[in-house]
Amino acid sequence: MKKLWMICALALTSQVALAKDIYVTIGTDAVSVSQKNFSGMKALDHYEGISVLKINDTQIEKLSKLMHDKFHRCGGFVVHDSKSEALKVLSDSAIRKLAKKQKFVDYTITEGATTTAMVSMIKEFNIRSTIEKLSSFHNRYYKSQSGLDSQAWIKGQWEKMSQGRADVTVEYFKHSNFPQPSIIMTVEGTTKSDEIVIIGGHADSIAGYWGRERARAPGADDNASGIATITETIRVLMETGHKPQRTIKFMAYAAEEVGLLGSKDIANSFKKAGKKVVGVLQLDMTNHAGTADKDIVFMTDFTNSDQTEFMGRLVDTYVHVPWGFSKCGYGCSDHASWHNAGYPASMPFESTMGDINSKIHTKNDTIAQSGSHAQHAEKFAKLAMSFLVELGK
Ligand code: BES
Ligand code: ZN
Numbered sequence: 001m002k003k004l005w006m007i008c009a010l011a012l013t014s015q016v017a018l019a020k021d022i023y024v025t026i027g028t029d030a031v032s033v034s035q036k037n038f039s040g041m042k043a044l045d046h047y048e049g050i051s052v053l054k055i056n057d058t059q060i061e062k063l064s065k066l067m068h069d070k071f072h073r074c075g076g077f078v079v080h081d082s083k084s085e086a087l088k089v090l091s092d093s094a095i096r097k098l099a100k101k102q103k104f105v106d107y108t109i110t111e112g113a114t115t116t117a118m119v120s121m122i123k124e125f126n127i128r129s130t131i132e133k134l135s136s137f138h139n140r141y142y143k144s145q146s147g148l149d150s151q152a153w154i155k156g157q158w159e160k161m162s163q164g165r166a167d168v169t170v171e172y173f174k175h176s177n178f179p180q181p182s183i184i185m186t187v188e189g190t191t192k193s194d195e196i197v198i199i200g201g202h203a204d205s206i207a208g209y210w211g212r213e214r215a216r217a218p219g220a221d222d223n224a225s226g227i228a229t230i231t232e233t234i235r236v237l238m239e240t241g242h243k244p245q246r247t248i249k250f251m252a253y254a255a256e257e258v259g260l261l262g263s264k265d266i267a268n269s270f271k272k273a274g275k276k277v278v279g280v281l282q283l284d285m286t287n288h289a290g291t292a293d294k295d296i297v298f299m300t301d302f303t304n305s306d307q308t309e310f311m312g313r314l315v316d317t318y319v320h321v322p323w324g325f326s327k328c329g330y331g332c333s334d335h336a337s338w339h340n341a342g343y344p345a346s347m348p349f350e351s352t353m354g355d356i357n358s359k360i361h362t363k364n365d366t367i368a369q370s371g372s373h374a375q376h377a378e379k380f381a382k383l384a385m386s387f388l389v390e391l392g393k
Pocket of ligand 1: 076356
């Protein structure tokens with residue numbers, strides 16, 4: 001546990017350089033404990049459980065340790081470049097409130113026979129093979145050559161599966177500030193093609209602090225598991241030739257581990273273009289069964305409550321495993337990028353936050369830590385499959 005805290009702290013310090021006053025967004029529930037422990041921390045504003053704290057750079061490691069020890073959060077707060085950037089997180093409140101509470105579409109479950117047939121085609125072996133292949137890249141860091149090679153491999157797999165389909169494209173989404181591209185596979189909807197359903201996860205990995213370009217980072221759980229889950233969903237969709245009415249976009253985001261950079265870029269460009277995204281599913285960490293009595297745990301923050309409730313019903317109808325709720329306490333993955341842009345997102349996660357996989361962001365995040373199989377991730381692929389069919393109709 002101590003080791004994980006050190007990694008969390010190091011990851012955070014890398015973002016602050018030498019600034020004296022710094023601004024962080026942090027769960028409001030952690031503010032008074034933080035203020036009690038450290039002098040001079042000033043709470044500037046808060047909205048819906050998130051606060052902006054002014055702290056100084058010498059307090060960052062201690063705050064990270066406090067968050068880890070008292071709240072079991074890795075990181076647990078986000079460091080911002082400026083006061084205005086931190087406050088903007090709160091000032092986008094109206095947009096985020098809609099993203100959380102607005103009911104975007106009809107969530108009635110109607111496609112029983114089709115969905116059941118497609119769910120039964122999901123195969124654990126394929127997910128396991130993809131996790132093994134992705135974790136064999138030295139790392140998938142957003143600035144390293146192997147992080148470019150791993151994206152080329154995913155793109156190649158998705159292209160191979162969609163060969164001969166005139167209604168499917170696989171493209172890089174290039175980012176102007178860093179070399180690693182994201183990947184977007186689009187399946188054009190038949191009758192409602194302007195309405196978009198997104199299934200995504202981050203493809204990059206990270207470990208260590210100094211020389212991250214060279215550090216071994218298998219990222220098997222975080223997040224080869226999510227990409228493998230998505231890839232198996234694509235395989236079944238392509239093999240059945242099922243044609244959704246809405247447009248489906250599968251996304252493998254770049255540079256999540258360094259501040260959700262890839263997804264932020266994409267979500268903001270969709271918002272700017274006025275694209276109608278009716279649902280976003282985020283798959284980040286699906287293969288480590290950390291919580292004994294819950295297989296699928298839905299994050300309740302930075303997500304849409306109606307869509308998440310719908311996903312709970314999908315689990316009961318098609319996956320038949322126990323599920324529950326938890327929260328990150330901060331924008332812990334790419335769903336937050338979509339949420340902050342005003343779109344409805346859900347994040348089904350492998351365990352509660354109290355039971356997180358302690359090996360993530362280290363060289364030991366391998367599939368061996370999850371029993372060398374992908375039985376947990378298989379449940380998430382079944383869920384993604386049913387989400388695609390029932391929301392894509
Ligand atoms: N997969 C993690 C997020 C995560 C970790 C969710 C543990 C739930 C439990 C993600 O890749 C990550 O590491 N996110 C960063 C934050 C991001 C803004 C850089 C984190 O959690 O520190
Ligand atoms: Zn991570």
